[in-house]
Amino acid sequence: MSFQVLGLNPKILQAVTEAGYTEPTPIQSATIPPIIAGHDLIGIAQTGTGKTAAFTLPMLTKLAAAQAAAGPNRRTRVLILAPTRELVVQIEENIRAYAKHLPLTIATVFGGVGEQPQIRALRSNTDIVVACPGRLLDLLGRRNGDFSGLEFLVLDEADRMLDMGFLPSIRQIVRQLPKQRQTLMFSATLSKEIEALTHEFQRTPKIVQIGRRSNPAETVTQLVYEVPKHLKTALLVHLMKEPAMDMVLVFSRMKHAADRLARQLEQAGIRTATLHSNRSQNQRLRALQDFKAGTVRVLVATDIAARGIDVDGISHVVNYDFPMHVEDYIHRIGRTGRANQIGDAISFVTNEDHGELRALERFIGRGLVRKKAEGFNYTSAAPPYNPAEEERRQPRHQQQRGQRPPRNDQREPRGPQNYSRPSAGPRPPQSGRPQFGSRPQGGRPQSSGAPRPPQREVNGNREGGNERHFPSTAPRPGGFRRRFGLR
Numbered sequence: 001m002s003f004q005v006l007g008l009n010p011k012i013l014q015a016v017t018e019a020g021y022t023e024p025t026p027i028q029s030a031t032i033p034p035i036i037a038g039h040d041l042i043g044i045a046q047t048g049t050g051k052t053a054a055f056t057l058p059m060l061t062k063l064a065a066a067q068a069a070a071g072p073n074r075r076t077r078v079l080i081l082a083p084t085r086e087l088v089v090q091i092e093e094n095i096r097a098y099a100k101h102l103p104l105t106i107a108t109v110f111g112g113v114g115e116q117p118q119i120r121a122l123r124s125n126t127d128i129v130v131a132c133p134g135r136l137l138d139l140l141g142r143r144n145g146d147f148s149g150l151e152f153l154v155l156d157e158a159d160r161m162l163d164m165g166f167l168p169s170i171r172q173i174v175r176q177l178p179k180q181r182q183t184l185m186f187s188a189t190l191s192k193e194i195e196a197l198t199h200e201f202q203r204t205p206k207i208v209q210i211g212r213r214s215n216p217a218e219t220v221t222q223l224v225y226e227v228p229k230h231l232k233t234a235l236l237v238h239l240m241k242e243p244a245m246d247m248v249l250v251f252s253r254m255k256h257a258a259d260r261l262a263r264q265l266e267q268a269g270i271r272t273a274t275l276h277s278n279r280s281q282n283q284r285l286r287a288l289q290d291f292k293a294g295t296v297r298v299l300v301a302t303d304i305a306a307r308g309i310d311v312d313g314i315s316h317v318v319n320y321d322f323p324m325h326v327e328d329y330i331h332r333i334g335r336t337g338r339a340n341q342i343g344d345a346i347s348f349v350t351n352e353d354h355g356e357l358r359a360l361e362r363f364i365g366r367g368l369v370r371k372k373a374e375g376f377n378y379t380s381a382a383p384p385y386n387p388a389e390e391e392r393r394q395p396r397h398q399q400q401r402g403q404r405p406p407r408n409d410q411r412e413p414r415g416p417q418n419y420s421r422p423s424a425g426p427r428p429p430q431s432g433r434p435q436f437g438s439r440p441q442g443g444r445p446q447s448s449g450a451p452r453p454p455q456r457e458v459n460g461n462r463e464g465g466n467e468r469h470f471p472s473t474a475p476r477p478g479g480f481r482r483r484f485g486l487r
Helices: 010-018 026-036 051-065 085-098 116-123 133-141 167-175 192-200 229-239 255-267 281-293 326-333 351-364 387-393 465-469 477-484
Strands: 041-044 078-081 106-109 128-131 152-156 182-187 206-209 220-226 248-251 272-275 298-301 316-319 343-349
Touching: 010 051, 010 085, 026 041, 026 051, 026 206, 041 051, 051 085, 051 152, 051 182, 085 106, 085 128, 085 281, 106 116, 106 133, 116 133, 128 133, 133 167, 229 255, 229 343, 255 272, 255 298, 272 281, 281 298, 316 326, 326 343, 326 351, 343 351
Parallel strands: 041 182, 041 206, 078 128, 078 152, 106 128, 152 182, 220 343, 248 298, 248 316, 272 298, 316 343
Antiparallel strands: none
């Protein structure tokens, strides 16, 4: 089957041909006709099978057909929601490639960058908006954007978008959209519970499922290396000696662990970049660009990169930390072996990970091949403890500061006894300072040797108490003299 028989616009067919596509993938062949026909749809397919083009091409075809009827009073017609900033940028790049022969405007909305260009794009009623829910909801709350003419709502990576963390934001956004619209949802995994929840946003949707639900791509070779926890980094450095591992995506569970692993790989002479949510948007984009360009050989990332990031030529995916959920495993290894290419997925499994490994094997219906690295010593001792490394991995506010030198004097312990009124009798001399608390009766204050006049009760407290209990608040002699006109 070719793209010509799917009913796409000729200008879109020209862009598809220029992009190097010759025939549609199964998910594209199954979803493009019903989307053009106007049906709501749920698309489930393996990672790397072209789901972005599956919803982009038919939408652009319908937009091109109605472009002349839109007139000068154009409004935003397509809203695409994605869970991560990297996926938003990737979708926007694909849309620009497919729509380069069409007079359509495209904008992205996500956090981590300045909001003024995004506000201008929303107020100018851009045709297609690709956004993350958080920033979009913030801008909509300030009355930026007009979605009254919206025709398409797309939820990419729908299982994560409808997860408990995103569901409230999605609901608030959907309330501001017209009910007469076409809603599309695409993902590699979609549980039965979340599938039932999608009917809240769709009207009698068609379900298109290609292959087994949550099945990894068949072109990916999956291997398991059982290794002690303290030797995982050493094993990764040993495996990186293979020339075939020229473009490696490594997944770590924690952000600080990803930074530590990247430093260790750099010390071993392996060019490495990191990608996680603690990095700024510019740092994340630079890491992806360097990885795509081959400037760095390894990209260490958390699961933020497992959702929809399409980087051509990834030879190996390494689960440095075994994923806790089987869906995350599917998305991780789907970064390689895309578009029928061959790739390898390597998982490091410690004694603590055997339960998750067995659950994964039951989920995919087959066991994974165990393998041992040749020439690697699995009985090595743990590396020596490095206090500097441990302090660097701690948050800055928890890192130890320099110790204060010990005090030479012994101070009295604090307690109520320090604040009790002294016994009756004259107070000790105060180096000639005037008595604070008693208003002078003309002339200069009394000498330091004279007894202090009785103090007046004020609301249960005694005037002059500030000097005794809080010495830092006692006025300076010069200020006292100026206040009472004493010379």
